[in-house]
Amino acid sequence: MGTHVIKMPDIGEGIAEVELSQWHVKVGDLVVEDQVLADVMTDKAMVDIPSPVHGKVIALGGQPGEVMAVGSVLISIEVEGAGNLKESAAPAPVKEAPVAPKVEAAVESKPAAADAPRPAAVCQGPMVAREADERPLASPAVRKHALDLGIQLRLVRGSGPAGRVLHEDLEAYLAQGQSNASAPAAAAYVQRNDEEQIQVIGMRRKIAQRMQDATQRAAHFSYVEEIDVTAIEELRAHLNEKHGASRGKLTLLPFLVRALVVALRDFPQMNARYDDEAQVITRLGAVHVGVATQSDVGLMVPVVRHAEARSLWDSAAEISRLANAARNGKASRDELSGSTITLTSLGALGGIVSTPVLNLPEVAIVGVNKIVERPMVVKGQVVIRKMMNLSSSFDHRVVDGMDAALFIQAIRGLLEQPATLFVE
Structure with missing residues (x-):
């Protein structure tokens, strides 16, 4: 040996x-x-x-x-x-x-040499017995999900690499009837004194370092504006009804990407990177839009490259592809770097107002809040409209407040009059 x-x-x-x-x-x-x-x-x-x-x-x-x-x-x-x-x-x-290891088995199925040692056979089934103090491998999101469901994570068999417990394993555990359905309700009336310490390592540490670095180095300021998205939502619904089956469904994000591309023609100072050590601002003609994407281990920012050359459906397909790659841990390093401006949205959880942190060395980030129906006064009449806020942040070392406001107002005009998105 x-x-x-x-x-x-x-x-x-x-x-x-x-x-x-x-x-x-x-x-x-x-x-x-x-x-x-x-x-x-x-x-x-x-x-x-x-x-x-x-x-x-x-x-x-x-x-x-x-x-x-x-x-x-x-x-x-x-x-x-x-x-x-x-x-x-x-x-x-x-x-x-960019995230935790992929969910496929870590050992390939190809045969090994006859005299070579092999890993122990993996038992099938959703339940496994571990020691009381044994901490199974699982992401923070999976741990929270298990806690919400009243599942003891040590009893769940993990199908990921090295026995890592995945969301699918929790679902399999529930499907086998192993969970106590009354546990979540009962937990509300039982005193708890347990604690869990989570070491800040890996991707979470990198995110923490980048966020701290961004807030310490850049002079952040935010600007919030409300936008009437009734017309563009009607256009989106019409396009999905007519072309959704053949071209794919459109979300609001590709329209926002298009609005960024058009607005940046008049505000090139927003599509820039600032090297604060060299004191150099680089304005770029290419619009590489970073789309903030949540994964089990934290926030990823895959990049839609050359958004200025993409159609709505091309942007939509690329956004979907990159988001799936990031969530599944398959995005490459190139797909996670090189953005020139970032778009961040929490979808239905977007709240009313947010203050996004810049993705350095970029100088602008556009945050999208949720769409809500509200009574608005239009031409003297109270009508129900679909409204959405844009909460955006800028680096005040590079971007003046007036320019930031005009930039967001330009995006507002494009979205409220969606035909202008496609007028050259």
């Missing part, structure tokens, strides 16, 4: 250190070639580290949340033969993703 030492690989782009986000194995586990061992976090994305060998895990080189240098020992695996104890090799990362 020998020892194969796997070192932290060189991810590229001059990165000298990465954060160890999550282990998918523990000491004593049997692993096969190409099985995902760990997730590491760079400045931009999550990267899966695969095993280059079959063997048994005998030592882990770090703890989740630890920042490790490229070339440091990540994990040691006992293997048949001499191993590489004297001459270590690092595996190449196989996947970049």
